[in-house]
Amino acid sequence: MPTPLSPEAIRSAPKVLLHDHLDGGLRPQTVIELAEACGHQGLPTTDPVALGNWFRDNANSGSLVRYLEGFAHTCGVMQDEAALVRVASEAAQDLAADGVVYAEVRYAPELFTERGLTLEQAVEAVQEGFRQGEAAAGNRIKVGTLLCAMRQNDGWQRIADLVVRYRDAGVVGFDIAGPELGFPATRELPAFEYLRQQNAHFTIHAGEADGAESIWRAVQFCGAERLGHGVRLTEDIEGDKVGHLAAYVRDRRIALEMCPTSNVQTGAVASLAEHPIKRLDALGFRVTVNTDNRLMSDCSMSGEFATVVERFGFGWDDLRRFTVNAAKAAFLPLDERRALIRDVVEPGYAALAE
């Protein structure tokens, strides 16, 4: 008899998370304590429950640009090494407690330099925090880091340089984040050419606040190996007729890092019911399920799984497939991806589904 798909059973299942923002996943209580310690002004409230609700309501705007405004308060308290170590350590522990066995957590180092930290100090503090959190966590977890450049800012090459410099210290790849519309990924194409020449990995947020053309730029000009969200790839699909771009994405096994709750909040999809995850999965795309911002979306990895189970009727076999998809698309060496699937993911789901 399969184990019922209860929230506790989903939490116990081994999960792989590819798209989670460090500055979008703080505990509300931590935001309050760090704001107090560093003198960050303007938090809307100092009650943790009310603050959590404020972040969620603010993010529920239907617009990516409005959604991103809440990050002023999280980045505002992440401006010294002690704060970065704490936030990273808590993120690793919270993900482990939720049954995430491997996570790639991303952030933009340039957002942590307002009070004098260098980019290198920011990266090293976050790495220290992840190592501490992995060691302190009750369950086994491994955290890899993705460094983001911000689409609206210049200087992507500096961040690409950091990815290469810290590749043997746990930084596994690069991304661009921030407002998509009006800031094409091709704006600083040489950064991506450099990363490819360095044999480095990258994903790109695309197809969230802009359409298929943005995905086309990310894939065919920049060379993205995965797509953050990618929901608007559906503009290139009619029924089961898959256009040339979508066919390329599917044929090359370019993973779609879908974030159901966030995608509704930012207006990338009109409603959960209209989210294309089930359709794209059925068409054979490499679909994965992710959190994006656990604070702003008031969500967790097991909660996102429960949400799509409830909405679309997915079962254990589907959750296993999403997890294997994520493990295959992880920016880890092949032997580690194989071991993760063979030793952790497959036995975990087999025990739940039998």
Ligand SMILES: O=c1[nH]cnc2c1ncn2[C@@H]1O[C@H](CO)[C@@H](O)[C@H]1O
């Ligand atoms: O869904 C998203 N789309 C685009 N950018 C995002 C999203 N979520 C967060 N960020 C942006 O990424 C930065 C680095 O972590 C965050 O500060 C936020 O501005």
Ligand SMILES: [Zn+2]
């Ligand atoms: Zn994101």
